[in-house]
Amino acid sequence: MQTEIISSSSTQTDASVTQLGGKGKNLLTLSRTGFQVPYFIVLPVAFFEELMGTDLPVLDRLCLTASNSVGAERDAAMAAARQLILDKKLDTITEQEILRLLVGQGEYFAVRSSAVDEDASTHSFAGQLDSFLFVPADEIIFSKILACYASAYNDRSFAYRSEHALTRDCIRPAVVVQTMVFADVSGLVFTGNPMNCNPDEMVISASFGAGEGVVSGEMDCDTWYIDESGIVARKVIVEKAAGLFFDEEQGHGLKRKSVDATTALSECLTEAQVQQLAQVAHNIELAYGGIPQDIEWGYIKDQLYILQARPVSNLSHICKLSPRTILDNSNIVESFSGVTSPLTFSFASRVYEKVYEQFYGMFGVPASEIQSLKPVFRNMLAYYQGHVYYNLNSWYRSLSLLPFFDTNKENFDASIGVQARSSTTGLGHSVQRGRLVSGWRALTAGVRMTYFYLRRHSICRRFARDFDVFMQPYMHLDMSGLNNVELLATYDRVEQRLLNDWRAPIINDFFAETFHGLLRLFLKRYVCKDEQKVSLLHNDLLCGQGGMASVAPTNMLMDIAAWIRQVPDLTFAMRNYGVRELQQMIEAAHGPDWQALKQRMDAYRHEFGFRCINELKLEEISIKDDPAFIIQALKNYLMPDDAIRQDADGEHTQVAKTAEQKVMQGCGNNIFLRLLASWLIKNARLCVKEREDLRFYRTKVFGFVRYLTRAMGANFVRNGQLLKVEDIYLLSIDEVFGLIEQRAVSQDVASGIIPLRQREQAVFHLLDEVPPRLHFYGELRPERMVVVSADDSVSAGLIDDVAGRYQGIPCSSGLVQGRVKVVHDTSDVQLNGEILVTRRTDPGWVPFFPCISGLIVERGSVLSHSAVVAREMGIPAVVGLRGISALLKDGDEVQLDGAAGLVCRR
Numbered sequence: 001m002q003t004e005i006i007s008s009s010s011t012q013t014d015a016s017v018t019q020l021g022g023k024g025k026n027l028l029t030l031s032r033t034g035f036q037v038p039y040f041i042v043l044p045v046a047f048f049e050e051l052m053g054t055d056l057p058v059l060d061r062l063c064l065t066a067s068n069s070v071g072a073e074r075d076a077a078m079a080a081a082r083q084l085i086l087d088k089k090l091d092t093i094t095e096q097e098i099l100r101l102l103v104g105q106g107e108y109f110a111v112r113s114s115a116v117d118e119d120a121s122t123h124s125f126a127g128q129l130d131s132f133l134f135v136p137a138d139e140i141i142f143s144k145i146l147a148c149y150a151s152a153y154n155d156r157s158f159a160y161r162s163e164h165a166l167t168r169d170c171i172r173p174a175v176v177v178q179t180m181v182f183a184d185v186s187g188l189v190f191t192g193n194p195m196n197c198n199p200d201e202m203v204i205s206a207s208f209g210a211g212e213g214v215v216s217g218e219m220d221c222d223t224w225y226i227d228e229s230g231i232v233a234r235k236v237i238v239e240k241a242a243g244l245f246f247d248e249e250q251g252h253g254l255k256r257k258s259v260d261a262t263t264a265l266s267e268c269l270t271e272a273q274v275q276q277l278a279q280v281a282h283n284i285e286l287a288y289g290g291i292p293q294d295i296e297w298g299y300i301k302d303q304l305y306i307l308q309a310r311p312v313s314n315l316s317h318i319c320k321l322s323p324r325t326i327l328d329n330s331n332i333v334e335s336f337s338g339v340t341s342p343l344t345f346s347f348a349s350r351v352y353e354k355v356y357e358q359f360y361g362m363f364g365v366p367a368s369e370i371q372s373l374k375p376v377f378r379n380m381l382a383y384y385q386g387h388v389y390y391n392l393n394s395w396y397r398s399l400s401l402l403p404f405f406d407t408n409k410e411n412f413d414a415s416i417g418v419q420a421r422s423s424t425t426g427l428g429h430s431v432q433r434g435r436l437v438s439g440w441r442a443l444t445a446g447v448r449m450t451y452f453y454l455r456r457h458s459i460c461r462r463f464a465r466d467f468d469v470f471m472q473p474y475m476h477l478d479m480s481g482l483n484n485v486e487l488l489a490t491y492d493r494v495e496q497r498l499l500n501d502w503r504a505p506i507i508n509d510f511f512a513e514t515f516h517g518l519l520r521l522f523l524k525r526y527v528c529k530d531e532q533k534v535s536l537l538h539n540d541l542l543c544g545q546g547g548m549a550s551v552a553p554t555n556m557l558m559d560i561a562a563w564i565r566q567v568p569d570l571t572f573a574m575r576n577y578g579v580r581e582l583q584q585m586i587e588a589a590h591g592p593d594w595q596a597l598k599q600r601m602d603a604y605r606h607e608f609g610f611r612c613i614n615e616l617k618l619e620e621i622s623i624k625d626d627p628a629f630i631i632q633a634l635k636n637y638l639m640p641d642d643a644i645r646q647d648a649d650g651e652h653t654q655v656a657k658t659a660e661q662k663v664m665q666g667c668g669n670n671i672f673l674r675l676l677a678s679w680l681i682k683n684a685r686l687c688v689k690e691r692e693d694l695r696f697y698r699t700k701v702f703g704f705v706r707y708l709t710r711a712m713g714a715n716f717v718r719n720g721q722l723l724k725v726e727d728i729y730l731l732s733i734d735e736v737f738g739l740i741e742q743r744a745v746s747q748d749v750a751s752g753i754i755p756l757r758q759r760e761q762a763v764f765h766l767l768d769e770v771p772p773r774l775h776f777y778g779e780l781r782p783e784r785m786v787v788v789s790a791d792d793s794v795s796a797g798l799i800d801d802v803a804g805r806y807q808g809i810p811c812s813s814g815l816v817q818g819r820v821k822v823v824h825d826t827s828d829v830q831l832n833g834e835i836l837v838t839r840r841t842d843p844g845w846v847p848f849f850p851c852i853s854g855l856i857v858e859r860g861s862v863l864s865h866s867a868v869v870a871r872e873m874g875i876p877a878v879v880g881l882r883g884i885s886a887l888l889k890d891g892d893e894v895q896l897d898g899a900a901g902l903v904c905r906r
Contacts, residue, residue: 003047007101008040019044021114021174026309033287035280035306039105040178041098042114048149048173051088059084059153063171066158078158082150090142098145098177099137106179108134108246111144112308114174115152129157129173133212133254134180134246141177148175181305182246183298185268186211187221189277191285192292192315196789199292199320199775201233202226202278206268208259209243211296211307219243222268226278232271240264269299276304284309290321318786322778327382327389329772333859334866336388337840339764341619342757345383346732347705348616352380354499356398359506362452364444365401373398384774386764402445452507460690463504467697470497474704475610479711484740487712491705498701505694512687516542516863519684526673527666535810536899539862540659541681542688543812543871549693550869553608554847557630560600561637567593574638579631579827586631601627610703613826613844618706619729629826633847639832655813655874692868699843712736723750730757769839772859772882799883804905806881808856811867813899814876816854817906820892822885835896837888841866849873854896856903858882870898878903 006020008031017025024042031037049056059081066077090098102109113129130151132144151157152173187206192199204224207214214221223236241264247255269277277297284306285293292315296307336344357370357377370377376397382389452459474494479487519541523534564570570593573582589598609624623629660681667673713728721739722728728736731749738744746752771787778784799806821834826848835854838845843865849855855870860879870877876898884903888894893906 003044003050005047005097005101006042006044008037018172019046019174021045021176022310023112023114023308024174024176025114027176027178029287030284030306030309033284035284035287036304037306038179038181040176041101043098043145043175043177045172045174048175051090051149052085055084055088063153074158075155078153078155081153085150085153086146088146090145095139095142098141102137102141102177106137108136108180108182109141110176110178110180111135111141111148112176112178113148113151114176115157115171130154133210136251145175145177149173178307181298181300181307183210183305184208184300185273186296186298186307187214189281189295189297190292190312191281191295192312192320193225194294194312194314197314197786198788199315199318199777199786200228202281204269204274204277204281207240207243208263208268209245209257210254211298212244212254215296224269224274226274230275230278230282232274235267237265237267240268273299273302273304280304280306285320290319291316292318292320315786318775318777318784320777322784324393325776325780326392327384327774327776328392329387329389329770330859331861331864332381332388332390333772334840334842334864335616337614337617337842339386339761340383340388340617341729341761342383342732343709343729343736344616344618345381345388346734347618347702348388349378349381349383350733351499351701353377354495355502355506356380358500358502359510360398360401362503362507363402363448369401373401382780385767385770386761387770389774453511456504456507456511457686457690460504460508460694463694464697467498467700471700471704475700476606477707479707480714482711484712484715487708487715488737488740491708494701494704505691505698508687508690508694511683512691512863515680515684515687519680522677522680523663523666526677527663532810532900535862535901536813537659537662539811539867539871539899540655540813541663542685542868543653543656543874548689548869548872549696550843550846550865551872553604553611554850556604556607557633557847558637558850560597560604561634563600564597564634564638569593570597571638574635575640579628579635582631582635583628586627601630604630610700610706611844614842615699615844616702616842618702618709619726620706622703622706624707629844630847632826632829636829636831636848636851639830639851688863688868691863692865695843695865709736712740721747721750722754727754730754730761799881799887801887806884806887806903806905808878808884808901808903809860809862809880810897810899810901811860811862811864811879812855812870812875812877814854814874815895815897815899816876817895818853818893820856820888820890820894821852822888822890824885835894837885839885843869849875854898856881856884856888856896858884 006024006028008028010028020028020042021044024040024044027037027040028042031040052059062077062081062084066074066081069077110131110133112131115129130148132147135141135144152171185206185208187204188211189205190203193201193203195203202225204226205214205221206223207219207221209219219242220238220240222238222240225233225235227233240259242256242258244254245257249255280297281293281295284295285291288309288311292312293309294312295309298305298307336348360370360373361367376394379391379394380398382391471494474490477490479490482490520534520538523537524531527537528534564574573585577585585594586598586601589595605624605627610622612620612622612629614620615622663677663681664674667677709728710725713722713725716722716728716739717725727750731739731753735744735749735753739747739749771789773788775786775788776784777786816835818833818835820837821829821831822837823829823831824839826845829848831848831851833851833853835856836848836852837856838858840859841855841857845866846869849869850873852875855866855875855877857866857877857879858881860866862879864879867877867879876896878896878898878901880901881903888905895904895906897903
């Protein structure tokens with residue numbers, strides 16, 4: 001053979017993947033970069049081509065035949081191709097050269113295939129080609145080399161090529177022969193977690209003996225999860241009763257051997273080895289330009305050997321060295337569920353920008369610094385495939401302006417239900433300050449925080465009073481008689497008065513998140529260590545406060561239902577007629593009873609007409625325009641079985657008192673801890689309640705903008721600028737205002753922008769549920785994106801459908817057993833004491849809460865609206881159970897434990 005065999009000590013520079021194959025190329029790169037790689041040689045592609053000689057065209061024709069046929073004909077062609085290779089024999093000089101290169105490099109070797117497209121960024125070929133371990137350096141090794149070449153033409157490899165649209169008619173393998181490491185412990189390390197696709201999380205899996213047991217999944221493994229700072233975030237240590245070791249009896253290959261009981265239960269890596277392995281893996285990732293790596297390794301005592309490396313298949317398209325942008329919709333999906341219109345998103349984005357500029361100004365951030373952060377505030381929200389996300393880069397960068405950034409971040413993450421950990425490296429504010437300036441800024445912010453803490457209740461009360469006085473005429477303004485210039489002037493007055501002075505809600509939001517987080521931290525540190533008990537206490541302390549504004553509409557509807565029950569004819573009609581029929585009967589109001597009902601309904605619509613399901617989405621129809629929703633709610637209250645709950649306004653107070661007593665018992669006789677606990681509980685309760693109340697005013701603002709933009713749409717239709725009123729939702733708020741003020745670069749939106757947006761929205765509606773967490777590396781384009789799932793350690797969303805056990809986030813205690821009702825559309829839902837199961841809720845769902853015995857929601861957090869109201873009304877509730885609405889069916893019997901966050905199918 002004339003082709004040169006490449007060794008790890010070779011100085012040859014022309015060592016391309018087209019000659020060495022993926023595995024061989026990676027090993028040579030690792031070796032030349034200075035990592036401890038066992039000695040190896042590569043029999044390159046040219047070696048294989050020379051070996052096949054004149055039979056190479058025959059081999060290619062057999063592959064072409066196989067690629068153009070199926071079934072027995074294809075199998076026969078591939079079998080003939082393999083046999084053609086196995087019939088070859090290395091010449092004596094070549095055999096001697098191979099043995100010469102291996103002499104003194106070990107007694108046993110691993111013979112592995114190295115296809116040209118193997119271990120690549122997009123195709124790993126993991127398990128598709130053959131490997132042979134513990135092969136002695138004698139004539140056996142030559143047959144194993146031929147067998148490796150032949151495995152490139154086996155059925156599973158060919159099927160893999162077909163599935164991934166890889167070449168099948170000109171396959172060219174190489175082979176690696178590597179010194180066998182008799183590892184005491186071996187395994188894999190992924191520099192990006194392939195299970196949840198979190199590039200910031202490294203995963204180490206290890207077991208005793210050879211790594212084949214870890215790679216194949218045959219052996220039980222210890223697992224360590226390492227965060228981006230190199231700290232072990234968590235570990236899972238299992239019993240490792242056996243390992244794969246060298247088969248001494250056969251003289252080659254592996255054998256399963258038992259491990260003594262003491263060793264089996266111990267960690268198979270020391271803390272120092274875990275840290276070393278994490279650092280080496282990080283360095284390997286850097287050597288490959290920041291592309292996450294799947295690395296096989298082995299330890300002999302304390303000596304680490306890197307056996308091979310390849311890109312992590314589902315993370316190979318990203319470079320971790322590129323700037324990263326994180327989008328997360330954990331809690332905002334409650335406000336903007338499903339596909340959201342461009343008009344809603346653009347208005348919401350405008351609101352967030354204005355509000356948070358004010359927030360940081362209040363806490364002493366200089367105007368010049370706020371001005372420099374304009375892009376941050378402009379991008380608090382993001383719009384991806386028609387769905388609204390938080391841009392966490394902007395949130396974390398703005399939070400870093402405040403003292404105690406780490407605590408602020410943790411409280412923010414908890415409040416919005418973030419379940420995937422992410423490093424904030426590079427996301428903080430980049431302005432460098434001296435220690436004196438930083439100290440002064442911290443002191444100033446501390447003084448301002450103290451001032452706002454002491455004044456927050458009076459600020460909130462004044463805000464509510466001034467809001468009601470100012471907005472009352474606007475909420476009931478007849479906009480149908482105003483032209484668009486007048487409507488825009490009306491909008492400007494409201495924005496100037498309200499959105500530029502939104503201090504109270506954001507101050508209270510800050511303290512609600514802070515005290516909510518501090519209370520949980522206190523419970524965990526001083527009262528009990530058990531996470532489940534902490535969650536139970538935490539939730540119970542915050543329930544049953546009474547007088548919550550978001551429950552007021554429900555109470556008014558329940559009063560109407562109670563009145564209807566006293567009128568037999570109305571009760572009969574509500575139970576037996578459809579919603580639209582009832583709507584016509586109420587509008588006609590024939591007879592005094594129907595007139596009285598219409599008056600009550602009109603009073604409700606006058607007071608709460610801005611409310612609806614998805615009430616922050618401008619494209620939704622409010623109950624002022626269509627009362628069908630409240631008629632449906634009344635029908636549910638008037639069900640014959642009378643299963644509605646009567647304690648909708650906070651009589652669930654004994655649970656809170658009992659929880660408070662448990663906290664005091666946990667504090668013992670320590671007066672300081674008792675006082676601190678009382679202070680934290682009091683403030684957390686007040687802030688969470690006021691947070692929920694102040695959200696009511698946000699809903700009113702969006703309701704006002706809904707009325708206003710719909711009136712603008714009607715004017716556009718009359719002017720011939722739009723074909724129908726609903727088309728206005730396909731424009732951004734700036735495009736709408738630009739049309740009115742003659743600033744729009746194109747006035748012909750009806751035939752241009754609108755059809756384009758209609759097509760886009762139609763595609764968005766066809767998509768499945770969008771992922772909750774997206775990471776972009778470099779430009780925000782789909783090909784630079786990774787979908788990151790919740791952390792493995794987070795029990796929320798943990799589903800065992802075989803056992804019928806589902807673990808979510810506990811948010812309202814109580815134990816209930818009953819049948820479930822899965823609801824996605826509230827337009828015609830009938831609830832009569834069932835356990836409600838749905839993807840998400842918003843404040844518009846509250847009127848249905850009296851009709852249910854329990855609540856299970858796919859999305860949400862302990863501070864989400866559904867959690868707060870469920871606690872207020874004493875409804876056992878669990879949130880964060882991703883996918884549960886598809887697993888449970890109407891009528892399924894379940895037991896819901898709101899304290900444990902557990903749902904069990906009976």
